[in-house]
Amino acid sequence: MLLSVTEGDDKPLKYPSIFFKSDLFVLTKIDLLPYVPFSAETAEANARLVHPGIEIVRASSTTDGDWMHGSHG
Numbered sequence: 426m427l428l429s430v431t432e433g434d435d436k437p438l439k440y441p442s443i444f445f446k447s448d449l450f451v452l453t454k455i456d457l458l459p460y461v462p463f464s465a466e467t468a469e470a471n472a473r474l475v476h477p478g479i480e481i482v483r484a485s486s487t488t489d490g491d492w493m494h495g496s497h498g
Contacts, residue, residue, distance in 0.1 A: 437471035
């Protein structure tokens with residue numbers, strides 16, 4: 426499951442079946458976090474409400490070669 430920070434941190438609660446069926450949640454475009462009204466922590470907590478065991482990874486294509494920001498699961 427891919428979710429961009431431009432889409433809104435409420436998406437896991439709006440579309441729970443998608444998150445429930447997913448084993449991996451990739452939060453994309455995290456380089457935009459300072460510029461959009463989005464809470465990565467809220468999105469991740471909402472995803473875990475729907476699927477407690479989901480693996481979460483943050484990703485950015487503009488972060489000096491370190492585009493994957495570890496597993497948060």
